[in-house]
Amino acid sequence: MASVHETDQAGPTTRPVMSVERGKRYWRENLTLMAILLAIWFAVSFGAGILFRDVLDQFSIGGAPLGFWFAQQGSIYVFVVLIFVYSALMHRMEQRMAKELDQG
Amino acid sequence: MDILGLSPTLFWTAFFVISSFGLYIAIAVWARAGTTNDFYVAGHDVHPVFNGMATAADWMSAASFLSMAGLVAFMGYDGSVFLMGWTGGYVLLALLLAPYLRKFGKFTVPDFVGDRYYSHAARIVAVICALFISFTYIAGQMRGVGIAFTNFLNVPIEAGVIIGAIIVLFYATLGGMKGITYTQVAQYCVLIFAFMVPAIFLSLQITGSPIPQLGFIGNAQDGTPLLQKLDTTMTDLGFQPYTEGAKAMIDVFAITLALMVGTAGLPHVIIRFFTVPTASDARKSAGWALVFIAILYTTAPAVAVFARSNFIETVNESEYSVDVRRGEVTADSLGEDATPQWFYNWERAGLLGFTDKNDDGRIQYRADAEANEVTTLDRDIFVLANPEIGNLPSWVIGLVVAGGLAAALSTAAGLLMVISSAVSHDLCRKVLFRGMSDTQELLVARLAAVGAVVVAIYAGINPPGFVAAVVAFAFGLAAASFFPAIFLGIFWKRMNKEGAIAGMATGLVLTGIYIVHFKIGFGSGVIGACALLGALAFAVLYFGTRDRGDGTRGSMGFAAGGVGLAVIGLLGLVGLMPSFGAGVESEWFLGISPEGFGTVGMIVSFVVSIGVALLTSAPPQDVQDLVEEIRIPSVDQPAVTGPAPAPAE
Numbered sequence: 001m002a003s004v005h006e007t008d009q010a011g012p013t014t015r016p017v018m019s020v021e022r023g024k025r026y027w028r029e030n031l032t033l034m035a036i037l038l039a040i041w042f043a044v045s046f047g048a049g050i051l052f053r054d055v056l057d058q059f060s061i062g063g064a065p066l067g068f069w070f071a072q073q074g075s076i077y078v079f080v081v082l083i084f085v086y087s088a089l090m091h092r093m094e095q096r097m098a099k100e101l102d103q104g
Numbered sequence: 105m106d107i108l109g110l111s112p113t114l115f116w117t118a119f120f121v122i123s124s125f126g127l128y129i130a131i132a133v134w135a136r137a138g139t140t141n142d143f144y145v146a147g148h149d150v151h152p153v154f155n156g157m158a159t160a161a162d163w164m165s166a167a168s169f170l171s172m173a174g175l176v177a178f179m180g181y182d183g184s185v186f187l188m189g190w191t192g193g194y195v196l197l198a199l200l201l202a203p204y205l206r207k208f209g210k211f212t213v214p215d216f217v218g219d220r221y222y223s224h225a226a227r228i229v230a231v232i233c234a235l236f237i238s239f240t241y242i243a244g245q246m247r248g249v250g251i252a253f254t255n256f257l258n259v260p261i262e263a264g265v266i267i268g269a270i271i272v273l274f275y276a277t278l279g280g281m282k283g284i285t286y287t288q289v290a291q292y293c294v295l296i297f298a299f300m301v302p303a304i305f306l307s308l309q310i311t312g313s314p315i316p317q318l319g320f321i322g323n324a325q326d327g328t329p330l331l332q333k334l335d336t337t338m339t340d341l342g343f344q345p346y347t348e349g350a351k352a353m354i355d356v357f358a359i360t361l362a363l364m365v366g367t368a369g370l371p372h373v374i375i376r377f378f379t380v381p382t383a384s385d386a387r388k389s390a391g392w393a394l395v396f397i398a399i400l401y402t403t404a405p406a407v408a409v410f411a412r413s414n415f416i417e418t419v420n421e422s423e424y425s426v427d428v429r430r431g432e433v434t435a436d437s438l439g440e441d442a443t444p445q446w447f448y449n450w451e452r453a454g455l456l457g458f459t460d461k462n463d464d465g466r467i468q469y470r471a472d473a474e475a476n477e478v479t480t481l482d483r484d485i486f487v488l489a490n491p492e493i494g495n496l497p498s499w500v501i502g503l504v505v506a507g508g509l510a511a512a513l514s515t516a517a518g519l520l521m522v523i524s525s526a527v528s529h530d531l532c533r534k535v536l537f538r539g540m541s542d543t544q545e546l547l548v549a550r551l552a553a554v555g556a557v558v559v560a561i562y563a564g565i566n567p568p569g570f571v572a573a574v575v576a577f578a579f580g581l582a583a584a585s586f587f588p589a590i591f592l593g594i595f596w597k598r599m600n601k602e603g604a605i606a607g608m609a610t611g612l613v614l615t616g617i618y619i620v621h622f623k624i625g626f627g628s629g630v631i632g633a634c635a636l637l638g639a640l641a642f643a644v645l646y647f648g649t650r651d652r653g654d655g656t657r658g659s660m661g662f663a664a665g666g667v668g669l670a671v672i673g674l675l676g677l678v679g680l681m682p683s684f685g686a687g688v689e690s691e692w693f694l695g696i697s698p699e700g701f702g703t704v705g706m707i708v709s710f711v712v713s714i715g716v717a718l719l720t721s722a723p724p725q726d727v728q729d730l731v732e733e734i735r736i737p738s739v740d741q742p743a744v745t746g747p748a749p750a751p752a753e
Contacts, residue, residue, distance in 0.1 A: 023736050030735075034199050041195045045188045045364075050357050057347070062321025063329025068347045071184035072176075072405040073317060076191045076398050083198040083391035090203075091384055 026097055033089055037082050045075040116502030117256045124294055124506045125271055128513070131290055132275030132283040140542050143280030143549060144211040144525050146379040150285050155385075156392025158288035158514075159376040161295065163190075163367075163397060165241070166248030166512035168404075169295055174483030177408035181349035184405075185356055185699075189363025191394060191401050196368040198390035202377040204594045206386040207734040211378065212522075213371045213586065214530040220593040221601035222727055224535055225645055229608050232641050233585050234371045234526045238519040239559065240578040241372075245516040246564025249509060255453055256505045265564040272513055273557045276520045277550040281379060284517045291510035296399060298507025299487075303403050305494035306410045316406035324413070334413050341416070342471035346409070351697075358700030366579030366702055369586035372518040375525070411486035414493055418444050419478070420469040424458060443467060446492035455482035516560070520553050527552035536647065577619050580698075584611030584705030588713055596714075597731045603717025611709030618705070619698040625686030632676020635669045642666030 048056055053067030061069050110118070141147050150158070168190070176183030208216055214234060218227025246265050253264025275283045303316045311319035311330055324330045335345040344350050351359075367373065376393075377386045422443040428435045435445035447467075450456045457480030458467055470476040491500040528549035533540045540548070585608040592599040592607075616634075624630060646662035675681055689697075696704060722728075 023732070027735055037199060038195075041192065045192050045360065046357060049184060049188055050353060050360065060329075062318070063323055064321040064331050065347050068181055068184075068331075069321065071181065072187050073320065073402050075188050076402050079191055079195050080391065080394050080398050082195050083387070083394055086199055087384070087387040087391050090387060094384060 022097065022100065026093065029093060030090065033086065037086055040078065041082055044070060044078040049075050112498040113501050114257070116499040117505045118502075120499075120502040120506035121257065121509060124290075124510060127290055128271065128275055128287045131286045132279045135279045135283045135286050140211070140529075140545055140549075142282045143546055144378075144521075144529065145375075146280075146282040146285045148209075148379060149381055150379040152380050152385045152389035153392050154285065154289050155376060155380050155389040156394075157292040157396050158285045158379075159373065159389070159393035160396035160400075161288040161292035161510070161514035162376055162518035163373055163393070163515070164295065164400060164511050165515040166245055166252075166508055168400065169299060169511035170248070170484045170487050170508050172401075173404040173407040173411065174486035176405050177412040177486045178483055179349070180344065180346040182351045182356065183408065184349075185351075185359040185363065187401055187405060189360045190367055191397060192360070192364040193367025194390055194394040194397070196364060197373065197377075198387050198394075201368055201374065201590055201594070202386040202390050203383040204734045205374060205590070206377050206380065207383040207736075208730075211375075211529055212525045213374050213590070214526060215534075216593070217586075217589055217604070218530065218534060220727065220730065221589075221604045222724065223601040223605070226589075226601050226605050226608075227530055228535060228641075228645050229605060229612075230586070230589070231526045231530045232644070233581060233608065233612065234522055237370065237578045237581055238372060238522045238526075239556075239563070242516050242519040242523070242556070242560045243563035245512045245519070246560045248512040249516075250564050252505055252508050252512070256501075262565050265561055268509070268513060268516075269557045269561045269564070272516050272520060273553060276517050276524070277553050280549070281375075281521055284514075284521060285379060287517065288514045291514040292396060294510040295507040295514075296396070298503045298510075299400055300403065301500055302487075302490035302494055302496060302504065303407050303410075305496055306414070306490055307406065309494055310410045310414060316403045316410070320406035320409060330409060330413065334409060334416075337413070337416050341420070341469065344471075346412070352695045354695055355697050355700050358696045358703040362583050362700050362702030362706070363579055365587045365706055366581075366583040369582035369590065370578070371522045371526075371582075371586070372515075375522060376518070407490065408486065411490065411493070415486070416469060418493075419447060419467055421466050422447075424460065424465060424467055444493070446489045449492065450482075450485055450489055454480070455485050455488070456480055520556055520560075523556040524549045524553040527555075531644070577616065580615040580619055580702030580705055581612060583702035584615040584709050588706060588709040592710070592713055592717075594731065594734065596717075597728050598717060598722055599713065600717050600720055600723045602720040603713040603715075606716040607709045607713030610712045611705045614708055615701055615705035618693070618701045621684070622687040622692070622698040626684040628676050628679045628681040628683045630676075631681045631683075632673045632678075634673075635676055636673030639666045639669035639673055642669060 048067060049071030053071065056067035056070065057065040059066040061074075064073075139147075172186055175186065205213075205216055208219075210216060210219070212234075214227050214230035217230035218224065221227075246269060249268030250261040250265035253259040253267065254261045257264075259267075275287050279287075304314055307316040307319035308314055311322040311324065313319040313322050319330070322330060324333050326333075331347055335347055339345050349356065377389060380386050380389050423438070423441045424443045425433070425435065425438060427433050428438070428443070428445070428448050429451070435442050435448065447456060447458075451458060456478065459477055459479045460467075461475070461477050462468070468475060468477045488504065491498075491504060528545050528551075532548050533545050588611065589604045589608050593604065620626060620630060620634070642662045642665045646659055646666060672681065693701070693704065
């Protein structure tokens with residue numbers, strides 16, 4: 001383990017090389033997914049909890065004004081869901097890439 | 105009722121504190137670190153769920169545990185900035201940073217900055233930012249430990265700080281990241297249990313629902329919605345309605361964004377994601393971390409509403425008894441109208457204070473300072489007094505104290521790791537003394553941890569008067585320096601070292617000046633202290649970049665800048681620099697408070713980074729390849745990015 005510094009590096013030569021085109025496609029899909037999820041992230045926190053709070057406060061969930069509820073509860077639940085959705089979809093995409101890679 | 109000659113509360117507190125400390129030490133002995141790989145990244149083989157728990161404990165400090173619910177209780181809607189700000193950052197972390205930094209596969213954040221920007225100057229700037237952020241934070245944690253010991257175990261604050269510091273030091277230096285990870289898992293369990301038990305009982309008592317999150321939107325015992333009732337009561341007493349804030353919308357927006365981005369850029373959080381096996385695990389782990397954090401963060405606003413409602417209901421207009429104050433009788437023996445017993449207990453501890461301004465023998469709690477008789481109201485009371493408000497047995501109080509200590513110690517340990525790795529790995533091995541072996545590096549890492557603890561003990565015993573300012577600074581700094589540099593480093597291949605250095609430096613200086621100006625003001629001594637810190641930074645830059653032939657020009661500039669700043673610093677400390685008073689609220693830029701200014705700093709940092717990068721040459725091909733490389737998914741992974749190092753050539 002003495003040479004951890006030199007060897008722990010993930011150099012391009014030590015792994016299966018993904019074709020340039022496939023890599024680009026993966027990256028594009030990843031960016032699209034990210035953009036969608038970040039739009040939701042923005043909408044539930046800055047949108048529902050801050051910018052449009054007064055509009056949403058006209059409605060209520062249980063005994064709480066809706067905009068206020070989003071700012072103190074709802075946005076947090078959505079954040080958790082967003083990360084797991086991203087994680088699952090990326091995992092599926094990576095599995096697919098790996099399969100295509102095996103098939104050449 | 106006494107057990108072993110101690111009051112039950114004291115006995116149970118001592119019991120939980122001592123046994124939880126024993127547990128942490130046992131875990132540390134079990135998880136000793138033998139290699140730098142173990143020490144810095146726990147061998148890259150922590151399970152994502154465990155890492156999620158450890159991250160949650162790492163992240164939730166004494167302030168999250170003890171003060172946040174109280175803060176929200178006082179601020180009402182405005183408290184949402186903390187709730188959203190300190191959770192939303194994990195979305196940014198999971199989507200934008202963590203998987204790529206893990207894929208990069210190194211030990212520290214400055215490692216990434218230094219390699220991605222092929223520059224020692226960039227690495228040193230990152231080390232300085234990391235050290236500054238971590239020291240800022242750790243001082244607050246040690247202080248929290250000291251206060252818990254003083255209030256609950258009748259130990260002098262100095263002794264409390266030192267005991268806490270020695271425990272952290274013991275398991276951090278012995279086990280490194282490996283020891284810290286598993287102690288943090290245990291600490292998470294302690295702290296969440298300690299937070300939830302009183303919250304559940306409080307919820308049952310006030311709303312009849314055992315789930316605080318449902319109680320939050322539920323009805324009070326009289327059938328009206330709890331929040332609506334609280335709004336009405338607060339308006340009657342002259343306060344702002346609870347569900348309406350006092351802050352301007354732009355400020356709420358800016359603070360929330362600064363806290364989110366700052367969270368994503370904090371080095372002690374980022375390094376936790378270096379410990380899992382793959383990039384895919386890093387994403388999953390961020391999700392688990394947020395689940396564990398969300399349990400506390402969605403309960404805290406509920407506790408805030410329960411505690412504030414209950415406080416007004418039981419304390420306001422209640423009959424205060426001097427006999428109870430003296431301890432001659434207990435409040436329970438008096439009538440319905442009497443001030444509750446816990447009020448007296450915490451009044452003795454100094455967290456509550458009552459002055460009978462109108463001599464009617466009752467407590468009037470009002471917004472108007474002239475009429476308000478609750479003259480001291482510490483926000484921590486809203487968590488600390490909960491077990492008593494809920495009439496829970498005295499062992500629950502002991503549990504809450506152990507939980508608060510767990511929160512403080514786990515965060516302190518994570519910060520200690522950042523400090524120790526920044527000094528040993530980034531500063532010493534990569535910059536100043538390149539020939540170091542693994543064994544020497546580990547020794548330096550452990551010594552650096554000892555040094556950091558000594559500073560933290562000092563800062564915990566003699567807290568700098570501007571703690572509030574430095575905490576705002578830590579987030580502003582992370583938002584305005586680390587986040588743009590790391591984000592652009594991953595998502596923009598054209599980003600180069602000139603852009604990164606210019607962006608980090610601008611974000612740091614601009615945010616720093618704004619916060620210092622509005623929080624403490626530029627007195628002569630403050631100018632001097634800032635200049636001396638700058639001089640120190642320039643000295644490290646000078647020694648770190650000279651004669652390396654890595655294309656960093658301007659070593660003489662660093663030397664001249666360092667000397668210049670040192671002179672200004674000395675003049676400032678002896679009072680020879682001009683003094684400027686602190687700025688006032690009406691002068692805020694666009695109405696944005698210092699806490700929210702990190703958002704502005706971040707935008708400026710992005711603009712400067714991109715502008716400078718476009719004006720200078722593109723990064724070398726191998727760096728562009730590196731960026732390409734970290735974006736590609738980890739197909740086929742365990743064998744390649746797993747704990748075992750790949751063959752060298």
